[in-house]
Amino acid sequence: MGDITRSWWLLLIRGLASLIFGILALIWPAITLLVLVIFFGAYALVGGVAELFAGFRHGAESRAWLIFSGIIGILAGIATFVWPGITSLALLYVVAFWAIFAGVSEILAGIKLRKAIDNEWMLIIGGILSLIFGILLLIWPGAGLLSLVWLVGIFAILHGIAMIALSFRVKNFTHGVGMP
Template identity: 70%
Template sequence: MRDIAQSWSLLLVRGIAAIILGVLAIVWPGITLLVLVIIFGLYAIIGGISSLVAGLRHRSDSRVWLILSGVLGIIAGIIAFVWPGLTSLALLYVVAFWAIFSGVSEIVAGIQLRKRIQNEWMLIVGGILSLIFGLLLLFFPGAGLLSLVWLLGIFAILYGIAMIILSFTLKKFTKRAGMP
């Protein structure tokens, strides 16, 4: 538990990165595919590294799920950079499957944390938002890239808020527990 709580700053960074991504996507809805690929690739790699480091830092039941989420995020980001000329539909599926898998991983990790901390539901909320986002993209692929940009922006802002709230909850926990 100590390792999880001490990783609060990684969740804060992940939340801030998500909000920045969301704001950029909403402010510039006419964004080109190449710019979207770069922004998504950067976010997926940053989020993946954050999850991977958090998973490697602590030894709990949720460790495997955080590591899996991190590896999937890094792979999704690398794919986005290696093939920047992806069609919007291919990008849509990369984003959809990444969101679904990371959402399920975060839901499972949040459920496992229920026994250890309060307000673990923020990780579950983030996972549910990610899962819903991915499923919407899969079921409505014809909505187009502009819809993807708006959905990505809204998802990223809500997810970022959930991760920031969770990070401050963990920070308070470390102070109450007398952890450095």
Template identity: 70%
Template sequence: MEQISRTWWLVLIRGIVAIIFGILALIWPGITIYVLVIFFGAYAIVSGIFALFAAFGHGVQSKAWLIISGILGILAGIVAFVWPGITTLALLYVIAFWAIFTGIAEIVAGIRARAVIENEWMMIVGGILSAIFGVLLIIWPASGALALIWLIAIFAIIYGIVMIVLSFRFKKLAPQT
């Protein structure tokens, strides 16, 4: 824990960058998806770089995952800059198919959970909504892309807030000098 607490500020910066990314996406909703892809690319590269820096201050178990996360973030950012059109469509379809498959998995899990838990219908309804969302993205990619901007922006802001709170919790763990 002490190693994580020493790099609390990296988590803070990741949170701030996520919030800035989310706010910019909300402020300029009329700007094309191209700009969002550029924002995403910049965020992915910055986040990847900070994940790599953080990896060298952590224990062996989390180090590999932070390195992988950092490299993937940097690569995703580069792809977004080099092929913004393909990135936009690919990102949309990845999210669509992810929503469909996770929706189906939640429906199956909800049905199987009937014997174990109550209110499993909530998991089933969540799965249905996720699958419908994915299908709608495939049917109407342009409308889905605009809606996706808002969802990504809101996610980035919430994620950023969580990272900032987490960074201050890590800071409290730091040894006082």
């Protein structure tokens, strides 16, 4: 339990990165593909590093899923920087598969967290949103880059809010049981 509660700030960083990314994507809907790649790459990299770091700090029960999700996020971020001229369809598939893998990992981690802390549904909600988002992108790949920008922006804001809420819940739980 101490591993999870000591890492509340990683959830906060991840949530803030998601929220900032979402707002920037909505502010500039006519964004170029290169800028979208940079925004997504930075978001995926920060989220992946935070999850990987949390995975190494947590106990064995949630370690594997956090490390796996972190590695997927880091690889998605690196791929966007290595190939900046990626087409909108290729970017759509990168985002879709990353969101699906991250969503499944968050749902499973949330289920494990529910065993340790009551009512920890926020991580599961974030995972469900990620999973639905990824599936929707795969179902309608021809929606275009502008649609992707709006979908990504709305998803990132909702996901960021869920992660920020979870981080404060975990932080408050830490103080509630008298842990440092």
